[in-house]
Amino acid sequence: MAERTLLPFVEAVDNFDPRYAAERGFARWYLDETYTTVIGLIPQSTLQAMRGWMESHGPTFTVVWDETIRSTTVAFSHGIDSPKRRTEIMKDLCEEWRDGGLFPDEIGGRKWRNEQYTVYYHPYADLRPENVAFTMERAACKLFGVVTYGVHMTMYRRVDGEVRIWVPTRSRNKQTWPLYLDNSVAGGIPHGMSPLDSMVKECEEEASLPPDLVRAHIKQVSSISYFTQNAEKWLEPEVQYVYEMFLPDGVDAKPAPSDGEVESFEMCNLDDILEKMHAGKFKPNCGAVIIDFMIRHGYLTAENEPNYLEIITRLHRRAEGYGPVPKESSH
Structure with a gap:
């Protein structure tokens, strides 16, 4: 097998x-x-x-x-x-x-x-x-x-020592990827807004999470980048600023749908999430952020993932050739 x-x-x-x-x-x-x-x-x-x-x-x-x-x-x-x-x-x-x-x-x-x-x-x-x-x-x-550029946040707590993540199902009315599974909260960064402010805004709009709660517990932990050519052959190089929000015991908060972007939230352990990923239920770039979470938390390792190094490398792809051009390569 x-x-x-x-x-x-x-x-x-x-x-x-x-x-x-x-x-x-x-x-x-x-x-x-x-x-x-x-x-x-x-x-x-x-x-x-x-x-x-x-x-x-x-x-x-x-x-x-x-x-x-x-x-x-x-x-x-x-x-x-x-x-x-x-x-x-x-x-x-x-x-x-x-x-x-x-x-x-x-x-x-x-x-x-x-x-x-x-x-x-x-x-x-x-x-x-x-x-x-x-x-x-x-x-x-x-x-x-x-x-x-976008922002993605994984919201989780520990239950009996086990990591449990809040996983949303995207609204059936979304313009893209309706009813697929997503990161706890995610969104694009509009012009004039910082990554953190964008993340706080999305948490309130998508998941009914108060800004004070988010700012008290959120932490920027990573970024990922990749270069996508979608099914229609359009190019979509993206950078995602990655956040976590760990809720310790005693902090009674959970996400809830707010602006119609999300159908529902479900708390899942990492084994459940892994099976859903292999079943193709996650929006691809959201799954990439969860893979980054699994690596940082030691759930995905070189011992249990045969393509560990390639995965890490591919999650930090530069859009080669973009930006300032070296003098010897200019027009």
Whole structure:
């Protein structure tokens, strides 16, 4: 009988190597015509739509062939050189595509989130204001292959010495992954909000957990990153800030559905969670965060997981080629 492994769960979220993006038809997206900072990877369908946009709006982007990497490159055109101006361009572009019925499965109808995500000069530098390149609609980020950021929290206590985690079932009305199992609380980081403040906000909105309680017991413990190409072939490189909230004896609190994002919460031990993961019941990136929890708590080890080192490595993948470009590699 084959030895069981959680590697396929990690492979589900870390399944694209950006070093080979050009040969797969993706265009590098540079911040400006100095070609010194890469902010995304654009598929041909998006590139075609951008060309159509420029027919009626002028040369807001420069699209050229780069012989050194044998790929098309895209950059904001000269004069579009501030976060404010780039944000305005992306707002007009994405809203016109939405209203015109382009990419309906990504930004049409309820898919549109009306929430701004931040695109940074350097995706792995501090999330400080001076690192902000521009902002754009959350739902449209996958159209451009930009790095996005989220927060995940595992809420647990010990019962008779055994770890028990509160596991939510996602709402049947969620735009993505309805009725799959999730982390205790999770969400994206909107523009202008810190990871911790985003986490506290999500705890109150999704799980009815008071901010004072959360801030008293929550602890940031890790981060994970991976590079996903989803089933529709869009690129979704992600970074997740990982938190834990351990409730000691005497602290009487438990999560409860609040904003319609969650159907219910169930307290599960790690053996139960492992079986549910192998059964494919968890949203993949939430399962990746739980794997990180299992590693840090010694539940998943090199002795019981045959792909232990590869799992750890794949949970900390960089979006190679993003951010500042080494001088010898620039356009």
